[in-house]
Each structure stands twice: as C-alpha cells, then as structure tokens.
Amino acid sequence: MTTNLRKPLRIGIAGLGGVGQEIAKRLLRRDIPDAELAGVYARDKARATQTLAALGGEGVAVTGLDELVERCDIVCECATADAFPEIAKATLLAGKTIVAVSVAALPNNLELLDLAKTHGGRIRVASGGLPGLDAVRAMKEGCIHSIKLTTTFRPESLAKEPYVREKGFDFTQPPASPVLVFQGNAREAGAAFPRHFNVGITLSLAGVGFDATEIEVWVDPNVRGAVQHIEVRADDADLTLESRNIPSDNPRTSRIVAPSIMATLRSYVDHLYVGS
Known part of the structure; x- marks a missing residue:
C-alpha cells in the first residue's frame, strides 16, 4: 500500500471575474485532488470576499499581489490585458509560474520573457479556445x-x-x-x-x-x-x-477557457501527461 505524501499544489487566482470564479469553484470542490486554492488577488477585496463565500470559499485569503505570489506555487492570471504585466512581473520576479490568459499584452511587454529567464520563472499560456x-x-x-x-x-x-x-x-x-x-x-x-x-x-x-x-x-x-x-x-x-466555441455567461468569453486552465493545472500534478 502506498500513500501520496506530496503536498498539494498551491494555486492562486489573480482576477475574480467570470473565468476566475469558475476556476475558484472547481478548485474549491477539489476537481484536482492534488491542488488547492491558496489565495485570490482582486482589486475589490470586499467584493471578492463575498464572491468566494458564495462559492464555498469562506476561508480563502483575499490578498495583495505580492502576498498572493508568496502563498502560491502557481498563479492563474484571469484578469485583463491591462493588468497582465503587473501580475506577470510579480510572479516571475519570485521565480514562480504564471498560467496566463491575457497574453494579448505580451507583444508590448517582451521584457517579461527576460525576467522569467533571469529569475527562473515560467510563463505557461493556456490554450483557451484554440485547437491543435x-x-x-x-x-x-x-x-x-x-x-x-x-x-x-x-x-x-x-x-x-x-x-x-x-x-x-x-x-x-x-x-x-x-x-x-x-x-x-x-x-x-x-x-x-x-x-x-x-x-x-x-x-x-x-x-x-x-x-x-x-x-x-x-x-x-x-x-x-x-x-x-x-x-x-x-x-x-x-x-x-x-x-x-460555446459562449459563457459573459458572451465575450468562451466556456472552454476555464476548462483549458484547469487542464493546464492538472498537468502539473498528473503522473500521465498526454500531448507534446
């Protein structure tokens, strides 16, 4: 008989809009057994706290960005193109991994790639609504x-x-x-x-x-x-x-975006990884 002694992968969410809420909901119900929601960063802390409570996450910390990065192994960026550079910079400076959604901002912030290389961080871009x-x-x-x-x-x-x-x-x-x-x-x-x-x-x-x-x-x-x-x-x-793609409750976002992020997170804990 073997016992899994690995510590849960600590996930932080930066941005608690529609996609962020869906990721939080899935992590809170332990869709990935070896991962846990360790914290959330949002501009409106009071609103984020209420949202998490409604999702069953009363004990989840709503923090500043630097504290979120400190608490987590991986930061899921579920914000906007405007917020992406700040979130990515804080994560990469700490030598950690950011799972990114708002990569439309990347062409104007290519210094983030150098930052990742210098500090040992990683930018992982979720597939979102793209096949293949x-x-x-x-x-x-x-x-x-x-x-x-x-x-x-x-x-x-x-x-x-x-x-x-x-x-x-x-x-x-x-x-x-x-x-x-x-x-x-x-x-x-x-x-x-x-x-x-x-x-x-x-x-x-x-x-x-x-x-x-x-x-x-x-x-x-x-x-x-x-x-x-x-x-x-x-x-x-x-x-x-x-x-x-099928639209989510926000018609500007496809439903597949949140599952795409979850599949990315799952790849960090699964013992079998399929795909290049």
Whole structure:
C-alpha cells in the first residue's frame, strides 16, 4: 500500500471575474485532488470576499499581489490585458509560474520573457479556445511555411470595441451577412482587440511569431459563439482545424477557457501527461 505524501499544489487566482470564479469553484470542490486554492488577488477585496463565500470559499485569503505570489506555487492570471504585466512581473520576479490568459499584452511587454529567464520563472499560456496547439508546436520543430487564423464572432461580442467603432462598423443591429472587420498579423490583431485576441497571440507564440501569423476577424450573426479556424502549412504536415466555441455567461468569453486552465493545472500534478 502506498500513500501520496506530496503536498498539494498551491494555486492562486489573480482576477475574480467570470473565468476566475469558475476556476475558484472547481478548485474549491477539489476537481484536482492534488491542488488547492491558496489565495485570490482582486482589486475589490470586499467584493471578492463575498464572491468566494458564495462559492464555498469562506476561508480563502483575499490578498495583495505580492502576498498572493508568496502563498502560491502557481498563479492563474484571469484578469485583463491591462493588468497582465503587473501580475506577470510579480510572479516571475519570485521565480514562480504564471498560467496566463491575457497574453494579448505580451507583444508590448517582451521584457517579461527576460525576467522569467533571469529569475527562473515560467510563463505557461493556456490554450483557451484554440485547437491543435500541440500539433503546431511539433511543426515548429521543422519548418512552418504559413499559419492563418480566421476568427468569427457574434456581432454583440465586438459591437462596443473601440477598433470596430473607429472603422465605422455598427453592430448594434446584426448584419445581414458575414462582415470582414480585420485583416493583418497577430501583433496588429492583439493591439486592435486587446480584450478579445489572446487567441491570435497564443497561436503566434506556438508557431511563427507575431508578425508572420495571418489573422482575419469576421462578424457573423449566425454563429453560436466564437469560431476559430486554423490553417497551417509546414514541411512535416499540413493542418486544418476548427473549434466552434460555446459562449459563457459573459458572451465575450468562451466556456472552454476555464476548462483549458484547469487542464493546464492538472498537468502539473498528473503522473500521465498526454500531448507534446
């Protein structure tokens, strides 16, 4: 008879919006038996405390950022592109791992990669709503000739975005047919849609970089949620993948984001790891 003597993996959550709450709920009910919720960082501590209590986490500490990092082995960033650099910097300076969601901010904060290298920290980017990242990473070991991501959103998901308004699009009423609203590279897409286009930056990090990853963004009233279509041409394989994501209670976030983070966390404690 063997006994598991490992200490639970201590998880901290930075940002307690819809995704952060879902991660907290799953950790509190011990969906990953060898992991525990060690703390939460949120701007509004009183509100976060109330939210945790409603989820059954009355004893979970709501702390400042530095204290959260000290308490945890891994910090799950579930915040915004604006908050990402501060959260990542604190985590990496402590030589710890950040599981990141808001990576649209990364192209403008590449010093974080040097910080991770210097202090022994790690940035782990969750797959979110993207399929096939392990295959793209495998292709990168050879030669990738092209990568294109075509993303389709429902109109209400982009209706209030500054870029959309600046370009003269009005999606307060659904268009009669699909509309192309952006065409460019991943770096440009991340700047245009910092709240939406973590997927483009994630794909570019797995593959050929911010400037060589082609992006198109469409609006279509007939899709249920965000659709991600990936085309890759490489020496070792050609790849065509599509995910049709289901929206969460927040229509700008796909339901698959929280399970993606949980799968990432599980990989740190499971004895069997599947995928590249």
